[in-house]
Amino acid sequence: xxxxxxxxxxxxxxxxxxxxxxxxxxxxxxxxxxxxxxxxxxxxxxxxxxxxxxxxxxxxxxxxxxxxxxxxxxxxxxxxxxxxxxxxxxxxxxxxxxxxxxxxxxxxxxxxxxxxxxxxxxxxxxxxxxxxxxxxxxxxxxxxxxxxxxxxxxxxxxxxxxxxxxxxxxxxxxxxxxxxxxxxxxxxxxxxxxxxxxxxxxxxxxxxxxxxxxxxxxxxxxxxxxxxxxxxxxxxxxxxxxxxxxxxxxxxxxxxxxxxxxxxxxxxxxxxxxxxxxxxxxx
Amino acid sequence: xxxxxxxxxxxxxxxxxxxxxxxxxxxxxxxxxxxxxxxxxxxxxxxxxxxxxxxxxxxxxxxxxxxxxxxxxxxxxxxxxxxxxxxxxxxxxxxxxxxxxxxxxxxxxxxxxxxxxxxxxxxxxxxxxxxxxxxxxxxxxxxxxxxxxxxxxxxxxxxxxxxxxxxxxxxxxxxxxxxxxxxxxxxxxxxxxxxxxxxxxxxxxxxxxxxxxxxxxxxxxxxxxxxxxxxxxxxxxxxxxxxxxxxxxxxxxxxxxxxxxxxxxxxxxxxxxxxxxxxxxxxxxxxxxxxxxxxxxxxxxxxxxxxxxxxxxxxxxxxxxxxxxxxxxxxxxxxx
Numbered sequence: 001x002x003x004x005x006x007x008x009x010x011x012x013x014x015x016x017x018x019x020x021x022x023x024x025x026x027x028x029x030x031x032x033x034x035x036x037x038x039x040x041x042x043x044x045x046x047x048x049x050x051x052x053x054x055x056x057x058x059x060x061x062x063x064x065x066x067x068x069x070x071x072x073x074x075x076x077x078x079x080x081x082x083x084x085x086x087x088x089x090x091x092x093x094x095x096x097x098x099x100x101x102x103x104x105x106x107x108x109x110x111x112x113x114x115x116x117x118x119x120x121x122x123x124x125x126x127x128x129x130x131x132x133x134x135x136x137x138x139x140x141x142x143x144x145x146x147x148x149x150x151x152x153x154x155x156x157x158x159x160x161x162x163x164x165x166x167x168x169x170x171x172x173x174x175x176x177x178x179x180x181x182x183x184x185x186x187x188x189x190x191x192x193x194x195x196x197x198x199x200x201x202x203x204x205x206x207x208x209x210x211x212x213x214x215x216x217x218x219x220x221x222x223x224x225x226x227x228x229x230x231x232x233x234x235x236x237x238x239x240x241x242x243x244x245x246x247x248x249x250x251x252x253x254x255x256x257x258x259x260x261x262x263x264x265x266x267x268x269x270x271x272x273x274x275x276x277x278x279x280x281x282x283x
Numbered sequence: 284x285x286x287x288x289x290x291x292x293x294x295x296x297x298x299x300x301x302x303x304x305x306x307x308x309x310x311x312x313x314x315x316x317x318x319x320x321x322x323x324x325x326x327x328x329x330x331x332x333x334x335x336x337x338x339x340x341x342x343x344x345x346x347x348x349x350x351x352x353x354x355x356x357x358x359x360x361x362x363x364x365x366x367x368x369x370x371x372x373x374x375x376x377x378x379x380x381x382x383x384x385x386x387x388x389x390x391x392x393x394x395x396x397x398x399x400x401x402x403x404x405x406x407x408x409x410x411x412x413x414x415x416x417x418x419x420x421x422x423x424x425x426x427x428x429x430x431x432x433x434x435x436x437x438x439x440x441x442x443x444x445x446x447x448x449x450x451x452x453x454x455x456x457x458x459x460x461x462x463x464x465x466x467x468x469x470x471x472x473x474x475x476x477x478x479x480x481x482x483x484x485x486x487x488x489x490x491x492x493x494x495x496x497x498x499x500x501x502x503x504x505x506x507x508x509x510x511x512x513x514x515x516x517x518x519x520x521x522x523x524x525x526x527x528x529x530x531x532x533x534x535x536x537x538x539x540x541x542x543x544x545x546x547x548x549x550x551x552x553x554x555x556x557x558x559x560x561x562x563x564x565x566x567x568x569x570x571x572x573x574x575x576x577x578x579x580x581x582x583x584x585x586x587x588x589x590x591x592x593x594x595x596x597x598x599x600x601x602x603x604x605x606x607x608x609x610x611x612x613x614x615x616x617x618x619x
Contacts, residue, residue, distance in 0.1 A: 005573075007299070014498060018392050018397065020390065020393070021389070021392060022386075022392060022393075022397065022403045023403075025403070025407055026403050026406035026407060027403070027406045028466070029406050029409065029410055029466070029469075029470060030406050030409070031435075032421045032422065032466070033421065033452075034376075035424070035425070036421055037432045039424070042462050047607055052430050052431050052436070053435065059458075062374065071558075072356050072541060093320075094318070095319045095432060096316035096319075098316075098319075098492060099315060099316055101315060102311065102315045106308060106311075106312055107313060114316070114320065117328070118323065119322065121323060121327045121328075121512075123523075123570070123577055124327060124331060125523070125566075125569060125570070125573065125600075126547075127529060127546050127549075128334075128565075128566035128569055128570065129327065129330040129338075129566065130330075130553075131328075131330075131334065131553045131563055132329075132331075132333040132334050132337065133326055133330045134344075135330075135344070136325065136326070136329060136330060145305075151322070152326060152436065154322055155325060155326030155327070155518055156327065161319065176513060180301075180321050181288060186307050186308065186311045187311060190311075190315075191580045211412060211531060215413075216413035217414065217415055217416055222554075224586065232412050232414075233416050234514045236416045236420070237416050237534075239420065240534075245427075246418050247424045247430075250420050251420075251424065254417045254421060255422025256419060257416075258412075258413055261412045262409070262412070265405075265409070265412055266405075269401070269405065270407075273404070273408075273474055273478070274478070276471065277475060277477070277479070277481075279473060281449070
């Protein structure tokens with residue numbers, strides 16, 4: 001791109017315009033969080049005395065974080081969220097890929113009906129059905145249990161099924177056939193031959209589902225009432241009441257919930273982007 | 284497994300029988316499908332059926348219920364809070380369109396070589412990863428009287444008393460809330476568009492550049508065709524998305540001062556006022572709107588993108604034919 005043309009006035013103007021716009025966008029995207037960072041490192045006196053845009057005296061004042069972490073019971077929240085994430089992600093990937101395998105590789109009566117049932121379910125907005133899901137959960141004794149919450153999250157998972165179905169369509173059937181000729185069972189075909197090839201689809205659904213589960217609030221609020229089983233979103237929400245306008249504590253709490261996902265994002269940036277993009281083309 | 288009864292008749296050992304392809308096929312179909320189907324029926328279709336049933340009753344969670352026919356559905360459109368909330372959704376729809384336009388704009392900028400594109404991409408995408416509750420707190424702080432936004436405006440010389448009440452002023456509070464959605468999702472949309480744009484052979488951009496095509500032409504003839512289907516898809520999804528907007532008003536204003544979206548009102552009716560029947564009717568109405576949007580989307584895609592050749596949509600084919608016709612007419616005219 002370093003040809004002679006890049007020095008034409010129009011190209012230079014476009015270059016300036018491009019960087020000005022992108023920098024402005026980056027500032028707007030980061031500013032609300034940046035102010036939160038400043039505020040989280042301020043003592044209460046400092047917070048009351050200074051403008052919110054001022055930098056804190058030092059970034060070594062960690063009291064707010066420890067108060068937020070203990071008062072909102074965030075450790076418990078993180079452990080619970082981690083448990084939910086592990087179980088729900090493994091279950092969604094196994095169930096999604098297995099179901100997609102059966103639906104894409106076997107012809108049987110009802111195959112099309114089942115596919116349509118799943119597709120229609122994707123249209124039904126999750127929050128809408130919770131009015132009646134709650135009654136079912138209640139009847140099954142699953143309200144206020146962590147495993148009940150996991151079940152609901154698995155049961156309302158259409159995204160990964162959709163992603164896997166699309167992916168299987170692009171995997172040649174000749175792979176299955178040659179393995180079967182070699183005497184492989186269907187189970188063998190799935191677990192030994194196809195499952196390892198699903199890696200891109202697994203990454204996509206891990207990213208989409210993972211972000212969704214980590215951030216899920218509505219159902220958690222509905223089904224998890226006891227202190228010991230609250231997830232991180234719920235733990236964060238406890239700041240609404242008692243801390244009112246003490247934003248130095250609240251900002252610390254907000255940052256604590258952001259840090260783990262930020263670290264994961266920085267490590268897996270490439271996979272996150274390609275996962276998002278793959279999910280979209282198909283969604 | 285009553286087919287086990289047939290084993291002795293066929294005089295096969297159990298192992299042979301179990302090993303046969305046909306049996307294997309059914310074993311794998313049932314085992315692999317059982318759990319997902321069970322969960323689907325339990326958590327989607329039974330609740331869905333009950334929702335339809337409840338929508339015809341006046342009832343609470345516990346206690347007697349009375350059949351009221353279509354009254355709940357009529358109430359959805361008659362009760363001012365329900366009907367008004369549909370209008371609140373318009374703000375989020377507007378936000379969604381702004382968001383798509385911005386995402387498209389920045390994705391286009393990013394397609395061209397950008398130094399530090401990793402940073403820009405990461406910065407803009409990052410808000411998507413923050414959980415809704417955290418976003419809520421961040422913007423409660425951001426919009427609070429005398430806090431972040433007001434301070435920034437003061438830096439630019441706006442007097443403190445001229446700053447509006449971002450979350451209380453009925454004229455602008457819905458815009459403030461919809462803006463938080465734009466902030467949260469623009470970067471994610473941009474990544475989607477960028478992914479679609481990059482799926483085009485990048486040599487095309489180089490070639491166009493060498494041919495001296497200006498940026499606008501590059502956008503029009505290379506970038507736009509590669510992403511039009513995903514843009515339209517997102518546009519239509521934004522309709523159901525804005526009708527389902529929930530977290531910003533729920534966390535930031537709790538739906539007070541005219542900021543209650545459809546879901547916030549439905550949630551309040553269902554869980555606080557225990558008007559279960561009315562809430563169910565609201566859910567069904569929403570579902571119908573979404574189904575209509577989806578069908579419209581399918582039809583639109585069929586009309587606009589299929590049927591043509593791979594590179595040409597039907598509309599483009601029609602345009603070309605019209606042009607050809609005009610050309611022929613002109614040629615004829617020339618001869619006469």
